[in-house]
Amino acid sequence: MSVVHIDAGVGARRPDLAATAPFLRACRGERPATTPVWFMRQAGRVLPEYRSLRAGIPMLDSCRDPALITEITMQPVRRFRPDAAIFFSDIVVPLVALGLDIDIVAGVGPVVAEPIRDAAGVAALRELEPNDVPYIADGVRTLLRELGGTPLIGFAGAPFTLASYLVEGGPSRNHLRTKELMYREPKLWHDLLDRLAGITTAFLQVQVDAGVDAIQLFDSWAGALSEADYRRYVAPHSARVLGAFAGQVPRIHFGVNTGELLAVMGEVGADVVGVDWRVPLDVAARRVGPHRALQGNLDPAAVFAPHDVLDAKIRDVLARGTAAPGHVFNLGHGVLPETDPGVLAHIVDVVHAG
Ligand code: CP3
Numbered sequence: 001m002s003v004v005h006i007d008a009g010v011g012a013r014r015p016d017l018a019a020t021a022p023f024l025r026a027c028r029g030e031r032p033a034t035t036p037v038w039f040m041r042q043a044g045r046v047l048p049e050y051r052s053l054r055a056g057i058p059m060l061d062s063c064r065d066p067a068l069i070t071e072i073t074m075q076p077v078r079r080f081r082p083d084a085a086i087f088f089s090d091i092v093v094p095l096v097a098l099g100l101d102i103d104i105v106a107g108v109g110p111v112v113a114e115p116i117r118d119a120a121g122v123a124a125l126r127e128l129e130p131n132d133v134p135y136i137a138d139g140v141r142t143l144l145r146e147l148g149g150t151p152l153i154g155f156a157g158a159p160f161t162l163a164s165y166l167v168e169g170g171p172s173r174n175h176l177r178t179k180e181l182m183y184r185e186p187k188l189w190h191d192l193l194d195r196l197a198g199i200t201t202a203f204l205q206v207q208v209d210a211g212v213d214a215i216q217l218f219d220s221w222a223g224a225l226s227e228a229d230y231r232r233y234v235a236p237h238s239a240r241v242l243g244a245f246a247g248q249v250p251r252i253h254f255g256v257n258t259g260e261l262l263a264v265m266g267e268v269g270a271d272v273v274g275v276d277w278r279v280p281l282d283v284a285a286r287r288v289g290p291h292r293a294l295q296g297n298l299d300p301a302a303v304f305a306p307h308d309v310l311d312a313k314i315r316d317v318l319a320r321g322t323a324a325p326g327h328v329f330n331l332g333h334g335v336l337p338e339t340d341p342g343v344l345a346h347i348v349d350v351v352h353a354g
Pocket of ligand 1: 041042218
């Protein structure tokens with residue numbers, strides 16, 4: 001397999017790590033001796049030590065406390081020794097910092113008190129300043145001291161996924177109001193996404209300036225769109241966000257149900273395309289092309305399979321992942337709450353053993 005060099009940039013603060021950490025090397029399209037692995041949502045709900053730490057503390061409060069952010073981000077690193085840590089936060093944190101009334105309701109997700117559906121609502125969305133989120137830069141800096149040689153991934157929600165929460169007022173199956181706004185008032189739609197792209201870029205810039213080693217843009221619900229609609233209504237805005245970090249840090253771009261969008265999600269400026277569990281990685285590699293690495297894509301439900309079945313699935317993902325220039329092993333979406341943490345530790349061992 002020829003090595004395709006992906007110009008994903010090096011972390012400004014930790015150039016040594018960029019050259020040696022398997023996760024950062026794989027993001028650049030290299031093949032380290034062991035395949036790097038981390039898990040989306042590794043910090044949080046599956047860990048008993050997380051549940052006891054969080055007892056009595058509302059989710060959004062824990063996202064605004066650098067000491068808690070640091071401890072929660074470190075918990076899975078100590079337990080599983082993954083190849084990367086993901087900053088503990090939520091995609092709605094920058095919106096809450098701007099003063100939007102958003103509550104995180106247990107078992108439901110983010111709920112927006114006053115959904116945005118008209119010009120006045122869009123016009124009220126102001127730009128995010130670094131001073132709005134001091135705890136983010138503080139959290140990143142504290143974490144970098146704790147983490148040693150483990151790279152830290154910063155993240156944000158992509159404009160479309162954020163817009164879906166703001167327009168629907170909460171989680172949605174069909175994103176009907178979102179699509180209605182998009183089709184009925186395209187100018188207003190683009191104004192909304194433009195503002196969200198600015199907010200997302202500013203939120204990621206705070207993390208990059210504080211020293212995160214890579215970023216992941218979560219467009220979790222982009223798979224609700226056809227490729228044509230994605231290109232027309234979403235791609236320019238996600239491209240603006242990702243373009244702002246070209247050459248600075250590796251950029252991972254992920255969504256669920258995005259089999260038909262994998263190529264364009266790469267084209268908008270990703271160094272690594274995250275793949276959900278529905279599309280085998282060799283097929284995804286053909287769709288994405290030779291200049292981008294892949295991340296994924298074990299079915300999160302595979303953790304409930306007997307170990308021989310699970311191990312075969314892990315090895316299948318590893319084998320198919322060799323079709324991509326670089327491969328970061330992950331689940332095809334976040335860790336499910338019912339997951340036994342011991343199984344995650346087992347997956348790390350099997351991936352590292354090759
Ligand atoms: O579940 C936990 O681990 C507890 C902490 C928590 C997070 N978000 C952390 C998070 C809680 C309670 C939330 C609320 C929330 N926000 C939900 C409901 C979650 C649930 O299962 O009850 C949802 C759906 C959101 C919105 C959201 N947050 C989305 C769509 C994403 C992108 C990832 C995805 O799942 O598609 C997030 C990111 C997120 N939330 C992260 C964390 C730690 C970062 C990503 C990561 O760790 O991989």
